[in-house]
Each structure stands twice: as structure tokens, then as C-alpha cells.
Amino acid sequence: MIIVPEREIADLMTRDAAFDAVEQVFAAMASRDAYNFPVVREAIGHVDALYGFKGGFDRAGMTLGLKAGGYWPNNLDQHKIINHQSTVFLFDPDTGKASAMVGGNLLTALRTAAASSVSIKHLARKDAKVIGMIGAGHQATFQLRAALEQRDFEKVIGWNFHPEMLPNIEKVATEAGVPFEAVELDGMSEADVIISITSAFAPSLMADHVAPGTHIACMGTDTKGKQEVEATLLTRATVFTDEVAQSISIGEAQHAIADGSLTEHDINEIGAVINGTHPGRRAAEEITLFDGTGVGLQDLAVASAVVKLAVEKGIAIEVDF
Amino acid sequence: MIIVPEREIADLMTRDAAFDAVEQVFAAMASRDAYNFPVVREAIGHVDALYGFKGGFDRAGMTLGLKAGGYWPNNLDQHKIINHQSTVFLFDPDTGKASAMVGGNLLTALRTAAASSVSIKHLARKDAKVIGMIGAGHQATFQLRAALEQRDFEKVIGWNFHPEMLPNIEKVATEAGVPFEAVELDGMSEADVIISITSAFAPSLMADHVAPGTHIACMGTDTKGKQEVEATLLTRATVFTDEVAQSISIGEAQHAIADGSLTEHDINEIGAVINGTHPGRRAAEEITLFDGTGVGLQDLAVASAVVKLAVEKGIAIEVDF
Numbered sequence A, B: 001m002i003i004v005p006e007r008e009i010a011d012l013m014t015r016d017a018a019f020d021a022v023e024q025v026f027a028a029m030a031s032r033d034a035y036n037f038p039v040v041r042e043a044i045g046h047v048d049a050l051y052g053f054k055g056g057f058d059r060a061g062m063t064l065g066l067k068a069g070g071y072w073p074n075n076l077d078q079h080k081i082i083n084h085q086s087t088v089f090l091f092d093p094d095t096g097k098a099s100a101m102v103g104g105n106l107l108t109a110l111r112t113a114a115a116s117s118v119s120i121k122h123l124a125r126k127d128a129k130v131i132g133m134i135g136a137g138h139q140a141t142f143q144l145r146a147a148l149e150q151r152d153f154e155k156v157i158g159w160n161f162h163p164e165m166l167p168n169i170e171k172v173a174t175e176a177g178v179p180f181e182a183v184e185l186d187g188m189s190e191a192d193v194i195i196s197i198t199s200a201f202a203p204s205l206m207a208d209h210v211a212p213g214t215h216i217a218c219m220g221t222d223t224k225g226k227q228e229v230e231a232t233l234l235t236r237a238t239v240f241t242d243e244v245a246q247s248i249s250i251g252e253a254q255h256a257i258a259d260g261s262l263t264e265h266d267i268n269e270i271g272a273v274i275n276g277t278h279p280g281r282r283a284a285e286e287i288t289l290f291d292g293t294g295v296g297l298q299d300l301a302v303a304s305a306v307v308k309l310a311v312e313k314g315i316a317i318e319v320d321f
Helices: A006-012 A015-030 A075-079 A105-123 A138-147 A167-175 A185-190 A231-236 A244-249 A254-258 A270-275 A296-312 B006-012 B015-030 B075-079 B105-123 B138-147 B167-175 B185-190 B231-236 B244-249 B254-258 B270-275 B296-312
Strands: A002-004 A034-036 A040-043 A050-058 A063-071 A084-091 A098-103 A130-134 A155-159 A180-182 A193-196 A201-205 A215-218 A227-229 A238-241 A267-269 A288-291 B002-004 B034-036 B040-043 B050-058 B063-071 B084-091 B098-103 B130-134 B155-159 B180-182 B193-196 B201-205 B215-218 B227-229 B238-241 B267-269 B288-291
Touching: A002 A006, A002 A296, A006 A098, A006 A105, A006 A296, A015 A034, A015 A105, A015 A138, A015 A267, A015 A270, A015 A296, A034 A296, A040 B050, A050 A296, A050 B040, A050 B050, A050 B063, A063 A296, A063 B050, A063 B063, A063 B084, A084 A105, A084 A296, A084 B063, A084 B084, A098 A105, A098 A296, A098 B098, A105 A138, A105 A215, A105 A270, A105 A288, A105 A296, A130 A138, A130 A185, A138 A167, A138 A193, A155 A167, A155 A185, A167 A180, A185 A201, A193 A201, A215 A227, A227 A231, A231 A254, A231 A288, A238 A244, A238 A270, A244 A254, A244 A267, A267 A270, B002 B006, B002 B296, B006 B098, B006 B105, B006 B296, B015 B034, B015 B105, B015 B138, B015 B267, B015 B270, B015 B296, B034 B296, B050 B296, B063 B296, B084 B105, B084 B296, B098 B105, B098 B296, B105 B138, B105 B215, B105 B270, B105 B288, B105 B296, B130 B138, B130 B185, B138 B167, B138 B193, B155 B167, B155 B185, B167 B180, B185 B201, B193 B201, B215 B227, B227 B231, B231 B254, B231 B288, B238 B244, B238 B270, B244 B254, B244 B267, B267 B270
Parallel strands: A002 A098, A130 A155, A130 A193, A155 A180, A193 A215, A201 A227, A215 A288, A238 A267, A238 A288, B002 B098, B130 B155, B130 B193, B155 B180, B193 B215, B201 B227, B215 B288, B238 B267, B238 B288
Antiparallel strands: A034 A050, A040 A050, A050 A063, A063 A084, A084 A098, B034 B050, B040 B050, B050 B063, B063 B084, B084 B098
8 A cells, every 4th residue: 555645746746747647548538448437526514615536447547546535615724724635545456455545635736737738739729829827826827837838838818807816827927938918808819728727607708808729728617507718619619628428517518508509519528639539620710628627537647647656766655554 | 644454453343333333323314413425336347346435424423534445256266355345534524634544344344234233222122032144144244243242142043045154154153152043934934133134136035934023134235136025025014224315226125115015205214213213113013124225424433433443552553644
């Protein structure tokens, strides 16, 4: 039994390793070598906590297990620890024995950032120069940092409902040597790539804010009712997702599905693009949209990668369990 | 983070502690202080394994978490370890941080045995003298051992589809100083308490095999399609269960529910009897039947109890996670 505590993850896990793990597991999902289990998500009726399990099995990577945890809204105030708390548990697919326990907090941020990065690699125009950020919270910094590695971006533009948070992402841009500019939402028409990463329940980015040829990664909507972009945008775009079942129910596509303007069959798996069974972007003027809903297999994939790294570097705690 | 490996459980956990934990959590379920989450159960398409999660939250006992694991049918042949493999993970309900990891194999056997024991304590006649066993596998020995502590039984009778396995339960009876006798199914009419613990898909115990005043604990049916007793028996009996939702869908009651002879409202929670909000047995001639389906909260309750024992005895492994 290998244990990798949360405090070790930052030094162990790289954005490259997270990218590779997420890209591989999206590919395995599309080739039906990997699948996610039904998600359990419960408001437990104690300190307003949301708790649950996201599990899956990847036969290609031989990764089995779950992420357990959730959202404890009073953690920061009352316990000085972050509100999102999760742990990944891996099992030996050959025997069912628990094989690893890994802190899941930073991994969740990294795998979410990796997902939009994977979508940019496979769907954005090669000559993309301007990246726009909708959202400037903690997770937005991860998304931007990973995205900047995918194209030779020359400018970052950003909008946030609370503009005083924009320095969070400006800092990331500056560190990467890319100039940053705060814009209004209609200024997003300058962007070649847009990442939205908010927890909004009403659309910020409207269809008219998006220029032809843009790639949009909608990363914030993971619950019924949340929405980041105008539903019309999904009918103008070629829509991709990590998992169609989640996209239509709890992802950004839920609204266009509900109003009948989009059907399940209009939504493509990003893994099919990775595998080469879907061509991805077909024209420079095409708008592509990735609905990143977040699946348990992403968590298992990055946890499995970090376990390997921890063992290689002699950092893993081994317990005779 | 406390770790209690499987190998420590046998010396740590007592039948008394398992009984108390299960009795308390059944009571908490009936008073709505504790509830089970939806069960995830997946045939993962690898080595014929069944894998899944049973989670729950007990506000009364402040126990949150899940049992993860399942059934690996080739384990014994190919890896020399038992086919049922499970691990319990506990979380701090105040923060969402993982707090304990506990081997779940022996605990599962003990909590299942505790459940029929709890039903015997609260539903069998005080003057019960003969206990009948339907089933003589590994789990049957746990059920009988625990049951013998609940009444002054003077005789054990047993039936099994494979009679050559009966020595398994005869040994338990002999160790407890109680005579054992193998019987045919119609010989079960001699029993005051009957425990059925098989994995059959057709009824063994028919209604006419059961005398008035008997308490029956049906412990084997935990899946759609399984059946241990004739459905008519449930209409002749006052029916109790751990969880009504499971009883009607995957428990012994599923068949009487399906043929319309029983309704959900005919099924009572054993926890209500423990809490005193249901009178339980009302007459010496009444047949009572406990449909023990097995819930995640039982696993969490016994795991939580064994963590306390391990810490008290200095056996717990502490990891700075």
C-alpha cells in the first residue's frame, strides 16, 4: 500500500505528467477501454458539506478506484484548510486490494487544468495568439498556466465578475512573459482561445462575444443549473466533451439540450479527436467548444501518475496494509 | 490518519463491539440521524470482478465514509487470497479530510453476523430453544456464532444444499456446547429461530416449513434475482429490514413486492424496534422475518469501532497524511 500525502504532490507532479495522464484517459474513454461509474454526490446535512465519490476503471492504464471527498464551505474560516477536500484511492484491478491513497486537492486542480489544455492542443487553431480568461479565481490560475504551454500566445485578456481578482491571472501571464489586459466581455472577440472557469448560474459569455475560429473551453459547469456561456453558442460551435452523459446532464451543454437546440448526437468526445477517429477542427473559421465536466477517471489517472513518480523518487510512504 | 490493516482486525474486534455498533446504526437510520448513499456496483469487465462503493453518513455517531471493494472470483485460485476484498475509508465529517483506512474483509463478516443477531435480540421469542441454519458456508459460521449469544439455545439444526458442508456449522455448535442435528428442510418447523445465509436464486425454505412463533433472519439476498425463502412466507410474517429501499429492490422482499402480495408499507425498520417506536413482536404465535440486505452504514459503524479499539490498544498505524 502506497501513500502519497497532499503535501508531497506539489513537488512531485508536473503539468506535463498531468497532461499526458488526462490525454491518455480521454483517449481510453473514447475507445471504450475506460469508463466512469455513476457519481455519488450528497448534501450530507452537516456543516453544509457536499460529499461523494467519483469512480472508474481504465483497462488501458489498469487503473481502478475512486476520488472521495467534496466541498466543506466553512473549512477555511473555521479550520484554516481549503474548502475542497478530496482523496484518491486506487485498487489493484487484478485482486481488488487497495493499492494506493493519494491526496487529491492539488491533483484535482491539475487534472482540471490539463483537460482544457488537452482541448486546446487538439482543437485550437495552431496560430492562436490571444487567450481570454473568463474567471480569475484560484482554479483560473491553473487553467491559464497550463494553457499557455499549448500555443505561442502573445497576449492574455481577462474578465471577471469581481474585477479586483484579475491580478490573480495577470500574475500568471506576467510570470510566463505574456502581457495581460483586462477587458469587458465583448472584448473577448479578440481571443483565439477562451477558457471560462467560474461557478456562475447565468451565462457571462454571449455568442456575439466570440469571433469565428475561436476555441472555447467551458470548465466551470459541473452541476445542474450552472451556466457560463449563452446556449446559442453551442449551436454555433462544434461541441466536444470529456463525457457526453455528463455534458448533457450537468455540463455546459445541459441548457442547449434542454431548449432543444442541441442533441446528444451533436456532442463529440475529445478522446475521439485524440484517437484520430474524429477530425476535430475542420476549418479556420470553425468555432470549437470543449465542455469539460470533470470525470473520476481524470483523478485516477493523475493519482496513478503521481504514485509512480513518488515511488521512483523514494518519497512514497509504504504501509503494510 | 489512522490505518488498521486487515491482519489486526481478528484480535481487535469483538462480536460485542460489532453488535453494539450495528444496533446503534440501525437505530440512527430509523430516527433519520443516519442514511446510506446510493450504492455503486459495477461489473468492471476485467477478471469477472464486481466492484463498487457503499457509503453513508451517521450524524449520531459522526461517521462518514464508504466501503470500497467487491468480489474477485478468481482470487483464491490465482492469488491465494479471499475472493471478497474490501476496504473501509472514514472521513472527518467536520472537514472532509480522510481520517482512517481499515481492512474490511473480516469486518464485513462480523457486521453481517451482527445484523441477524440484532434481529434475534429484538424479534425472537425470549424462550427460543432451537435455532435452524439454512446454509453452511463460511459466512454461516459467523451468523451462528453470533446468534448463539442471543438466547439460551439448546439445539442447532442445519440444512445445506451441499450436506457435506454441514460440519462447518456443526463445529461452531459443538464449540458453543450445543448439540447439532442435520435435518431436511421440513425439519425446520422445529426451529424457533431460522437464519438463512445462502446465495441461492430459488427459495429453499417454504412457508410450510416454518412453525408459528418463529423468527427468521434472511441474510443472503443482496442482489436482484436472489431468493432464499418462499415469497408467501413474507405475507404470513411481520417483515422487518435494515433499509426498506434495499429490501424491496435487492433484498428478500423483492419477490413478494414483485408479485403484489406485499407492499413497501408492510415492511418495518428494525431500527424502529430498537428505538421503541415499533413494538416488534406482538404475540408468541407471530412469525417475524428480518430481511437483512446489508448497508454501508454497518461497515462504517464497525470500522469506526475498530479504529477506536486500535487506538486504545496502541495497534493503530498513524500516518501523517
